[in-house]
Amino acid sequence: xxxxxxxxxxxxxxxxxxFGLDNDPRKLPSPLIDKPAPAFTLPLLEEPDQTLGKDDLxxxxxxxxxxxxxxxxxxxxxxxLMEIAxxxxxxxxxxxxxxxxEEASRWxxxxxxxxxxxxxxxxxxxxxxxxVYGAPETFLIDQKGVIRYKYVGPVTMEIYEQELLPRIxxxxxxxx
Amino acid sequence: MFPELxxxxxxxxxxxxxxxxxxxxxxxxxxxEGWMRFADRAxxxxxxxxxLSFVIxxxxxxxxxxxxAYVAQNSNTALPWYYRxxxxxxxxxGSLLLWVLILCGWSIAVSLKGHELPLAFRARVLAIMxxxxxxxxxxxxxxxNPFLRLFPAPAEGRDLNPLLQDPGLVIHPPMLYMGYVGFxxxxxxxxxxxxxxxxxxxxxxxARPWTNLAWAALxxxxxxxxxxxxxxxxxxxxxxxxxxxxxxxxxxLAGTALLHSLAVxxxxxxxxxxxxxxxxxxxSLSLLGTFLVRSGVLTSVHAFTSDPSRGLFILxxxxxxxxxxxxxxxxxxxxxxxxxxxxLFSREVLILAGNIFLVLAMVVxxxxxxxxxxxxxxxxxxxxxxxxxxxxxxxxxxxxxxxLMPMGPFTRWKQDEPRRVVKLIWPGVLLTVVVLAVxxxxxxxxxxxxxxxxxxxxxVLGGTLNYFWQRQRKARERVLGVGQMPSGVxxxxxxxxxxxxxxxxxxxxxxxxxxxxxxxxxGEQVELVGYQFRFLGAQHAEGPNYQAEQGTVEILxxxxxxxxxHPQKRMYVAGGKPMTEAAIDAGFSRDLYVxxxxxxxxxxxxxxxxxxxxxxxWIWLGGIFMLLGGIVAATDRRFRLAEQAVAxxxxxxxxxxx
Numbered sequence: 001x002x003x004x005x006x007x008x009x010x011x012x013x014x015x016x017x018x019f020g021l022d023n024d025p026r027k028l029p030s031p032l033i034d035k036p037a038p039a040f041t042l043p044l045l046e047e048p049d050q051t052l053g054k055d056d057l058x059x060x061x062x063x064x065x066x067x068x069x070x071x072x073x074x075x076x077x078x079x080x081l082m083e084i085a086x087x088x089x090x091x092x093x094x095x096x097x098x099x100x101x102e103e104a105s106r107w108x109x110x111x112x113x114x115x116x117x118x119x120x121x122x123x124x125x126x127x128x129x130x131x132v133y134g135a136p137e138t139f140l141i142d143q144k145g146v147i148r149y150k151y152v153g154p155v156t157m158e159i160y161e162q163e164l165l166p167r168i169x170x171x172x173x174x175x176x
Numbered sequence: 177m178f179p180e181l182x183x184x185x186x187x188x189x190x191x192x193x194x195x196x197x198x199x200x201x202x203x204x205x206x207x208x209e210g211w212m213r214f215a216d217r218a219x220x221x222x223x224x225x226x227x228l229s230f231v232i233x234x235x236x237x238x239x240x241x242x243x244x245a246y247v248a249q250n251s252n253t254a255l256p257w258y259y260r261x262x263x264x265x266x267x268x269x270g271s272l273l274l275w276v277l278i279l280c281g282w283s284i285a286v287s288l289k290g291h292e293l294p295l296a297f298r299a300r301v302l303a304i305m306x307x308x309x310x311x312x313x314x315x316x317x318x319x320x321n322p323f324l325r326l327f328p329a330p331a332e333g334r335d336l337n338p339l340l341q342d343p344g345l346v347i348h349p350p351m352l353y354m355g356y357v358g359f360x361x362x363x364x365x366x367x368x369x370x371x372x373x374x375x376x377x378x379x380x381x382x383a384r385p386w387t388n389l390a391w392a393a394l395x396x397x398x399x400x401x402x403x404x405x406x407x408x409x410x411x412x413x414x415x416x417x418x419x420x421x422x423x424x425x426x427x428x429l430a431g432t433a434l435l436h437s438l439a440v441x442x443x444x445x446x447x448x449x450x451x452x453x454x455x456x457x458x459x460s461l462s463l464l465g466t467f468l469v470r471s472g473v474l475t476s477v478h479a480f481t482s483d484p485s486r487g488l489f490i491l492x493x494x495x496x497x498x499x500x501x502x503x504x505x506x507x508x509x510x511x512x513x514x515x516x517x518x519x520l521f522s523r524e525v526l527i528l529a530g531n532i533f534l535v536l537a538m539v540v541x542x543x544x545x546x547x548x549x550x551x552x553x554x555x556x557x558x559x560x561x562x563x564x565x566x567x568x569x570x571x572x573x574x575x576x577x578x579x580l581m582p583m584g585p586f587t588r589w590k591q592d593e594p595r596r597v598v599k600l601i602w603p604g605v606l607l608t609v610v611v612l613a614v615x616x617x618x619x620x621x622x623x624x625x626x627x628x629x630x631x632x633x634x635x636v637l638g639g640t641l642n643y644f645w646q647r648q649r650k651a652r653e654r655v656l657g658v659g660q661m662p663s664g665v666x667x668x669x670x671x672x673x674x675x676x677x678x679x680x681x682x683x684x685x686x687x688x689x690x691x692x693x694x695x696x697x698x699g700e701q702v703e704l705v706g707y708q709f710r711f712l713g714a715q716h717a718e719g720p721n722y723q724a725e726q727g728t729v730e731i732l733x734x735x736x737x738x739x740x741x742h743p744q745k746r747m748y749v750a751g752g753k754p755m756t757e758a759a760i761d762a763g764f765s766r767d768l769y770v771x772x773x774x775x776x777x778x779x780x781x782x783x784x785x786x787x788x789x790x791x792x793x794w795i796w797l798g799g800i801f802m803l804l805g806g807i808v809a810a811t812d813r814r815f816r817l818a819e820q821a822v823a824x825x826x827x828x829x830x831x832x833x834x
Contacts, residue, residue, distance in 0.1 A: 004506035006453055007499070010460075014495050016546065017467070075409075082774070110693040110783060112774035 582639020
């Protein structure tokens with residue numbers, strides 16, 4: 001009987017992988033899409049005595065990028081965010097997740113700061129409200145504060161141009 | 177025209193693989209000699225066909241044939257020729273083709289070297305390797321055809337991922353695959369043994385050098401990967417506990433356990449079922465690694481284009497191979513159990529204990545790697561397990577291993593006296609103290625973790641040197657062989673010493689590194705542990721397929737310029753991808769590392785990162801020692817003698833029967 005133990009463990013593992021495959025977070029549409037973004041009011045990373053909330057951002061189409069200095073994939077994503085910021089087609093806000101403020105600031109100094117402003121979510125409450133699977137994740141939010149699209153994993157120029165930019169343009173046109 | 181030929185030969189090779197998987201296996205049960213001998217022929221044909229496909233794909237790259245989609249996606253006219261060759265395995269389709277090519281290479285080596293093995297056994301081993309190649313060839317043919325045409329052909333390709341345009345990456349994947357695939361030999365032996373219902377110790381002895389070589393190649397692959405990440409990713413780290421790295425580390429840990437277990441099974445006919453299980457686990461982990469990398473189940477720095485349908489295919493394949501082998505194991509392994517007396521304090525028990533901790537370490541890595549999946553399934557919010565988890569748990573599992581390591585070689589098989597071993601070990605303790613003192617004196621900042629890790633490294637290195645010294649002395653006393661040690665022992669000493677060197681490197685790098693991020697205008701300088709880094713400004717530079725801003729940084733010690741470094745910030749033309757190219761002044765006892773961040777302001781100032789990394793080279797040096805150890809051990813004369821003995825017996829048998 002004990003010789004069957006490895007087989008049983010393997011079967012468990014296989015099931016896990018099978019559902020993992022099915023559960024590919026990139027394929028799963030967020031239940032929050034086309035729903036109003038959860039309300040948040042968070043301190044700014046660089047000026048913790050000031051806060052920024054969802055209501056302050058109403059009236060514009062913007063990207064909200066969830067990141068942390070501990071997140072390896074965020075580093076690969078970072079140069080693309082710099083490029084997106086340089087192109088100045090859409091404001092990019094950062095949501096710094098469970099990070100030590102000094103490390104987050106150091107990261108921004110070191111690699112450059114692509115964000116219009118960075119909100120610090122040290123407790124991770126807002127990130128949970130947003131249903132984030134893992135960093136990095138990027139949300140596209142419209143003028144009325146409704147989540148229109150979400151991308152899981154590092155954004156690249158390709159993804160920006162093919163997935164994000166057309167939607168951003170569309171939303172911006174709707175406004176004007 | 178040629179690409180179609182490549183595809184045809186790939187499809188043909190799949191057919192050959194299918195027949196290789198079936199015919200010899202049937203032959204071994206029906207006792208049809210011709211069917212069994214078919215295994216050797218099919219192996220050769222399969223190798224030739226896959227090699228042809230591979231050569232054709234390489235030619236398509238060299239000739240810049242952008243009508244082939246894979247070529248167009250992964251190269252371009254400006255790419256230098258050597259990167260056009262390495263681009264063959266720069267992405268999914270080609271790297272799989274390389275995987276299969278290496279598998280066919282191992283198969284043909286087994287077929288050529290294996291004429292000493294009993295025919296039925298060899299036929300089964302080759303057939304099982306045929307199952308593996310069938311799976312992978314079908315995978316390539318049905319989901320990842322590298323010869324797919326583009327119509328109309330683009331005039332220019334998209335360029336190889338700039339991260340992969342690097343000499344380290346030219347040899348990293350082939351080495352890694354050599355290791356992954358090499359474990360298929362041990363796997364095939366184990367499964368053939370289960371089919372036979374017995375695992376002769378002569379066959380175990382025969383399987384050992386193969387496993388040693390596979391292990392050495394995997395070690396080399398991991399070392400190269402770590403070295404590459406260090407200088408190419410520009411973050412100054414050498415290991416990130418990234419899923420793709422873990423995917424190669426898990427088979428390494430299981431493979432290390434397998435090496436040791438094989439030794440016990442050969443020498444003492446013990447733990448046979450455990451050895452067989454380890455062989456199955458090690459190769460299954462290699463397949464799992466492929467699954468994790470290719471399916472996109474987990475996100476990673478290395479993320480290749482991933483595709484769930486491919487993931488499903490590999491998962492089914494994994495289920496057939498590993499699931500099948502483990503079912504066979506559950507059914508047949510009880511027959512492999514041989515009762516042999518052994519004492520509580522003996523080499524076999526120490527090795528078994530070491531093995532348990534190695535497997536435990538593997539489980540720790542596996543759990544950390546798959547954890548995000550479990551959390552996803554439970555629907556909870558994801559908590560990041562990254563370095564913090566591994567840094568807490570891994571040393572705990574590693575400690576007993578480190579303690580055991582220098583003791584194993586001194587301990588006798590069957591039964592030994594702890595007192596005798598302690599007596600032999602104490603010079604090692606002295607050496608440990610000396611080595612530790614040497615390194616502790618070089619620590620310029622207090623770190624308990626650093627000291628503990630350095631103590632671990634010193635203990636392993638000191639203990640191993642002590643063993644080497646005592647063994648030498650004993651050999652000289654006996655005048656026998658005049659200090660000649662069997663290469664198996666030399667290999668062991670090299671590999672164990674390598675672990676010590678590695679641990680010392682980790683201890684120093686992790687606890688004593690200094691990193692500074694500074695804004696530097698031309699002419700400004702910054703000091704780090706007695707080194708002055710002077711920034712002289714950045715100029716525009718152009719490479720074959722990229723544009724760059726190249727900084728110049730002089731490093732001074734005692735007002736003498738000791739190095740001039742040129743870190744770059746590159747922008748690859750075709751993909752528009754930015755890359756940081758760090759510049760490193762490498763040294764035996766320290767690396768000085770400079771990377772450029774962003775341009776700041778208009779006065780030519782840049783954000784510059786400088787690192788001081790003591791003994792980081794020792795991390796890879798230790799790996800190289802282990803690699804050499806694996807190769808040296810594989811050349812042990814005993815293995816060859818064993819082959820000859822088997823061959824002799826075979827011939828006699830044949831004479832008797834004839």
